[in-house]
Amino acid sequence: MKIQxxxxxxxxxxxxxxxxxxxxxxxxxxxxxSIDEYFTKVTTASVTPDSQxxxxxxxxxxxxxxxxxxxxxxVDTYIREAFATEYFPNQMTVVPKDGDKVKVTVEVQxxxxxxxxxxxxxxxxxxxxxxxxxxxWHSLDSKRFNVKLFRFATGLDKDRYGVVFWAVTVIxxxxxxxxxxxxxxxxxxxxxxxxxxEALILSGDRRMVMDDATSKRISIPKGRHVLRGAVINGPxxxxxxVRFIDEDGNPVKNYTITTQ
Amino acid sequence: xxxxxxxxxxxxxISVAASAQIGKPFIHDPSxxxxxxxxxxxxxxxSGGLISEDGWSWESGAxxxxxxxxxDVLKIGDRYLVGYSxxxxxxxxxxxxxxxxxxxxxxxxxxxxxxxxxxxEVAHSEMDEDCDAIDIGLFLDPTTGRLWCTYGTYxxxxxxxxxxxxxxxxxKGNIEKDVAIDCEASTMIYHNGWYYLLGTxxxxxDGVNSxxxxxxxxxxxxxxxxxxxxxxxxxxxxxxxxxAAENRRIGAGHxxxxxxxxxxxxxxxxxxxDMDQSGRSVLAIRPIVWVNDWxxxxxxWQDGKYAIVSQRRGYALELAVDxxxxxxxxxxxxxxxxxxxxxxEDQKLEDVIGGWPKGDIEARIGDIMYRPHQKxxxxxxxxxxxxxxxxxxxxxxxxxxxxxxxxxxxEVITVPEFTGAPEQLWRIEQLTDGTYRIMPKEVPGAEGxxxxxxxxxxxxxxxxxNFESDNCKWNLKKW
Numbered sequence: 001m002k003i004q005x006x007x008x009x010x011x012x013x014x015x016x017x018x019x020x021x022x023x024x025x026x027x028x029x030x031x032x033x034s035i036d037e038y039f040t041k042v043t044t045a046s047v048t049p050d051s052q053x054x055x056x057x058x059x060x061x062x063x064x065x066x067x068x069x070x071x072x073x074x075v076d077t078y079i080r081e082a083f084a085t086e087y088f089p090n091q092m093t094v095v096p097k098d099g100d101k102v103k104v105t106v107e108v109q110x111x112x113x114x115x116x117x118x119x120x121x122x123x124x125x126x127x128x129x130x131x132x133x134x135x136x137w138h139s140l141d142s143k144r145f146n147v148k149l150f151r152f153a154t155g156l157d158k159d160r161y162g163v164v165f166w167a168v169t170v171i172x173x174x175x176x177x178x179x180x181x182x183x184x185x186x187x188x189x190x191x192x193x194x195x196x197x198e199a200l201i202l203s204g205d206r207r208m209v210m211d212d213a214t215s216k217r218i219s220i221p222k223g224r225h226v227l228r229g230a231v232i233n234g235p236x237x238x239x240x241x242v243r244f245i246d247e248d249g250n251p252v253k254n255y256t257i258t259t260q
Numbered sequence: 261x262x263x264x265x266x267x268x269x270x271x272x273x274i275s276v277a278a279s280a281q282i283g284k285p286f287i288h289d290p291s292x293x294x295x296x297x298x299x300x301x302x303x304x305x306x307s308g309g310l311i312s313e314d315g316w317s318w319e320s321g322a323x324x325x326x327x328x329x330x331x332d333v334l335k336i337g338d339r340y341l342v343g344y345s346x347x348x349x350x351x352x353x354x355x356x357x358x359x360x361x362x363x364x365x366x367x368x369x370x371x372x373x374x375x376x377x378x379x380x381e382v383a384h385s386e387m388d389e390d391c392d393a394i395d396i397g398l399f400l401d402p403t404t405g406r407l408w409c410t411y412g413t414y415x416x417x418x419x420x421x422x423x424x425x426x427x428x429x430x431x432k433g434n435i436e437k438d439v440a441i442d443c444e445a446s447t448m449i450y451h452n453g454w455y456y457l458l459g460t461x462x463x464x465x466d467g468v469n470s471x472x473x474x475x476x477x478x479x480x481x482x483x484x485x486x487x488x489x490x491x492x493x494x495x496x497x498x499x500x501x502x503x504a505a506e507n508r509r510i511g512a513g514h515x516x517x518x519x520x521x522x523x524x525x526x527x528x529x530x531x532x533x534d535m536d537q538s539g540r541s542v543l544a545i546r547p548i549v550w551v552n553d554w555x556x557x558x559x560x561w562q563d564g565k566y567a568i569v570s571q572r573r574g575y576a577l578e579l580a581v582d583x584x585x586x587x588x589x590x591x592x593x594x595x596x597x598x599x600x601x602x603x604x605e606d607q608k609l610e611d612v613i614g615g616w617p618k619g620d621i622e623a624r625i626g627d628i629m630y631r632p633h634q635k636x637x638x639x640x641x642x643x644x645x646x647x648x649x650x651x652x653x654x655x656x657x658x659x660x661x662x663x664x665x666x667x668x669x670x671e672v673i674t675v676p677e678f679t680g681a682p683e684q685l686w687r688i689e690q691l692t693d694g695t696y697r698i699m700p701k702e703v704p705g706a707e708g709x710x711x712x713x714x715x716x717x718x719x720x721x722x723x724x725x726n727f728e729s730d731n732c733k734w735n736l737k738k739w
Contacts, residue, residue: 032388072466112354145496154388185497187414187442205463205471207414207442209497237415241496 035155053251316646
């Protein structure tokens, strides 16, 4: 049993104003596991999907602060608007390299006090505070079938709750992939695009479940294609798993994965 | 307008009576229901819990120290092991938690033996590891006698550890194992060679908008891996649905299993919101039905009109009265004539009741023909103590007050008037195979429990319940 408070995202911002020092990571953690337990830096030119077809190589942008005290707000309209918001230039077309940087305006959040529990609630309305931050793209191979965004964030000492993650990867098909489906599980809501075309949306207070939702049948022609995703999360864990499956639900694995 | 409001209130009352525990069954994260000295107990998050004399009407009064979240109770030998969790953080905070257990000889706070032992920590989570050590579930493996404890939430993994059933302490050297993700309120059960891990998925604590639902996976090994019906490992988020929202009862969470006897099992849970009880979180009890060795929620019978059909032969329980033919009869097999096709009328009660005897009438089982002497009205009887998860009903021929009743000698008859006598009150419970057993509250001149049986294909009687025998099973076909 976990208690979720249905409080508007604005409610925590006054606390942020009072507590956060400018430029500091807003949700610093104590004794978080190392990012090395979950990811390795990309060191090879390409990889293949894992034995179950999951795509483990992704270039991830450090989390963009977007406070939400509950994941129940992630209805379709909300997340479409959230992901249609331009946080950085060429958001829907860029194929970032490891170490690339973008300047992003983020909403400042209260620190998480792991000993005291959830961030304190505020009394009365407060205006959110925004600041410009430089966020970095990281090309990583996940050690697990699911990409633990939460540990990506904590491992880099970044905001862990109330965030938007952007993820990009490139798939290289030696032959046409006909009538396949993009299968995604995400925590929490997410949207996914192939070569800029929307493939899938997972709305609501989602948990990451393997093959939770799939795209309609799609055919991906031989060649290079960009797969892009955005995941939004309020409190709690955040991760995703992505693969292609065939008509029978079996994994599709006859392609390679690169960062460019 | 006033009449209309009354009707709405009445409808709501009937709905509550048929589907929800009565009294003040308000609780969140109920522990598995435990029986102690003829009473039922369940503990919830926070302090305290509920007590019931009959398993149907619940009031606060159970006592559990320690506060914290989501306890569980398991009777081992002649003692009760009570587990709970002390937690600090939450979804938006840290994830330090402690799983604690303690013993008590009794759950009755008025008993002189009522005294909890000092709590023992059996597992914990650090502030920022991939686990949230709350929501304990206790499981005593019936095949080995080994005691297991599962715990955890959406934040990271559901873990299991082994405890010593004599002391409640963690088995020395035992290392916790991750067995699932994406759920909380986990617990385990065993059935027919399978171990089941159950967890609650979805959004908690959001009242009428909570999406809580209970899912499970199964394994031949007690420590998993646990797979769902699609072959998905619960470590990948797999889970087959056990129970989700019902109409006006939202958010099913915190599964617990009670085996009443072979073939009669109940699940306890809470609804995040019962829309007929101010949207409050309430205790619920539902039958467990096993389908292809998967547990699913069965059905509580509802007030209504039914044919009561024997599992033995597929015949219908009826009054032993003359069969009255409908007009018509053989119309030939060919397609002769160009008659307009019309709908024939049902036989009506007033067409036949005049020929029925006025006093007691024997009960019989006959070809199912959907005639008035086979049409039973089943209706809950208020203000009578119930049983675990249910309330007694009267079974009368529809349109009359003629009631099915237990008779001396463990036989069954119908009496012309329902009086509320205990031999006219019936307990209807869905069995684990989906059929029902039908039990009189009392049998005149006899001790013990009896159920309605098929003594022959056409002869009803009362006898001892035997889940292995179709003689003891009935189906309720909505009229």
